[in-house]
Amino acid sequence: MTLTRLARAVQTHKAIAHPVRLRMLLMLRESPLCGCQIGAVVKLAASTISEHLSELKKAGLVVEKKEGRWVEYSLVDDTATETLLAAISPGFERDATVRADAILVKALKRVPLEELCSVDLDLTQLERPAVATALERAERLLTER
Amino acid sequence: MTLTRLARAVQTHKAIAHPVRLRMLLMLRESPLCGCQIGAVVKLAASTISEHLSELKKAGLVVEKKEGRWVEYSLVDDTATETLLAAISPGFERDATVRADAILVKALKRVPLEELCSVDLDLTQLERPAVATALERAERLLTER
DNA sequence: ATACTATTTCGTAATCTTACGAAATGGCGA
């Protein structure tokens, strides 16, 4: 069944209109990520994360690519999606949660997936100074103010 | 209580992410309208329309201006809102419902509010050739295809 | 004031969303 343009736009905006999904989109703007990396940051059950990512895929905002044992998600690379994401809100650079997420994503990109998954996605168990520092910075952003 | 930027963006997109509210936004892009004019087009209970418009106001997409007995709603006039609406979706010109709404809005703008309200917002009772033609055109758009 | 009427607020019922854990799936390496 094919949706009208109106229904399609509603679907897209519904996908965006959830705090966790919006965080995921913004994280993916930093870099493509696999499900477990996203899980390590947003801290929800794996099944929940999978369902959110599925919404974003259905909405045509995200695509997946199987990478061995993992699935890599990335933002759809087209002008409509870019325009939409750019229009969402200027000023996210100043949102504490969004900034904290970006800091963690940057640090996570330097950790092999095997290592991240071996600690059950618990970043505090990762023996890596860069991650520990990122965690502290993220924590500080979220508690102060 | 003041929302974070993230929560604010979610609120805005939730407001957009409903077929009737999106239609309202697109109708208001044609012209400012009062609640009863919107009601005559979308055909929902007045209380429901009021609630939808209230969401749009809270989301900062629409403003109201009391005009005597009626309340005139219009799109917020700032660049962020314009950018967002422009980005929502190219191609709404081809959506049957959106086109039908625009046709009705254009016709309605020529009918005094007193007259529209006197027939209980039932456009078919309006003795105006222009409205009758618009209704036919709108109907045709929605049934064919 | 009083009646009138567009709009809002409120309570309610139906429907949709969300998060979870448990079980199913699918790809990799032993």
Place this chain on the structure above:
DNA sequence: TCGCCATTTCGTAAGATTACGAAATAGTAT
């Protein structure tokens, strides 16, 4: 082949959204 593990699917319970009518509100005109 077999087990392992990231991801998905499914059932379920809690919570949010939606539409409605009835009653409240607010602003006009008589």
